[in-house]
Amino acid sequence: MEKLQTDVKNILGLQLPSDPRWVNLAEMQLEEILTDHAYCEQKAATTCITLIQRYSDKDKLVKELSPIVTEEWGHFRLVLAELHKRKLTLGKQRKDIYVNKLLEFQKKGGSSEERMLDHLLTMALIEARSCERFKRLSEGLDDDYMRKFYRKFMESEAGHYTLFIELCDTYFPKTTVRKRWKEWLEYEEKVMDEMEIRGDRVH
Numbered sequence: 001m002e003k004l005q006t007d008v009k010n011i012l013g014l015q016l017p018s019d020p021r022w023v024n025l026a027e028m029q030l031e032e033i034l035t036d037h038a039y040c041e042q043k044a045a046t047t048c049i050t051l052i053q054r055y056s057d058k059d060k061l062v063k064e065l066s067p068i069v070t071e072e073w074g075h076f077r078l079v080l081a082e083l084h085k086r087k088l089t090l091g092k093q094r095k096d097i098y099v100n101k102l103l104e105f106q107k108k109g110g111s112s113e114e115r116m117l118d119h120l121l122t123m124a125l126i127e128a129r130s131c132e133r134f135k136r137l138s139e140g141l142d143d144d145y146m147r148k149f150y151r152k153f154m155e156s157e158a159g160h161y162t163l164f165i166e167l168c169d170t171y172f173p174k175t176t177v178r179k180r181w182k183e184w185l186e187y188e189e190k191v192m193d194e195m196e197i198r199g200d201r202v203h
């Protein structure tokens with residue numbers, strides 16, 4: 001447990017930890033969090049499909065992301081089951097302010113290679129922040145069952161973060177990846193700092 005926590009902290013590289021008040025807010029609106037979370041998982045699955053379609057000539061990417069589609073869809077189903085257990089329905093998809101802000105930072109022009117690197121790093125970042133948020137929930141919630149529930153997601157998203165960085169390192173020079181990753185981390189720090197803390201959102 002302690003090792004993983006340290007690993008998560010060191011590996012993810014996130015510049016700004018989530019405001020500790022977020023867990024308390026989220027705890028009061030767990031049903032809202034479940035709906036938002038369900039859509040996050042759904043979007044993770046569909047984005048992996050998009051990446052496979054867009055970069056179909058990249059064999060390793062196609063091979064490695066195919067099972068992640070299944071895994072993310074499995075996550076969606078787990079969250080959906082949790083909603084149904086509580087006699088709740090999925091509800092409408094919400095505006096994802098965090099992800100929209102990140103998309104603004106993606107290179108619009110430049111080479112297709114540069115755009116690919118940004119796509120992969122955006123995913124790595126969303127996985128990293130999701131992992132950090134699930135870690136907070138897995139440590140801070142009162143309900144033991146829900147703490148364990150989020151711990152599974154935390155471990156899984158940590159693995160996805162690592163995979164996206166590995167894919168970057170496969171297709172781009174390490175120095176290029178590190179330089180751009182650092183820019184992404186700095187940008188994300190600002191995004192997090194400026195965002196309102198909401199207990200009804202995963203991010």
Ligand SMILES: [Fe+2]
Pocket residue numbers: 041044071072075156157
């Ligand atoms: Fe997931």
Ligand SMILES: [Fe+2]
Pocket residue numbers: 044072127156157160
């Ligand atoms: Fe994931």
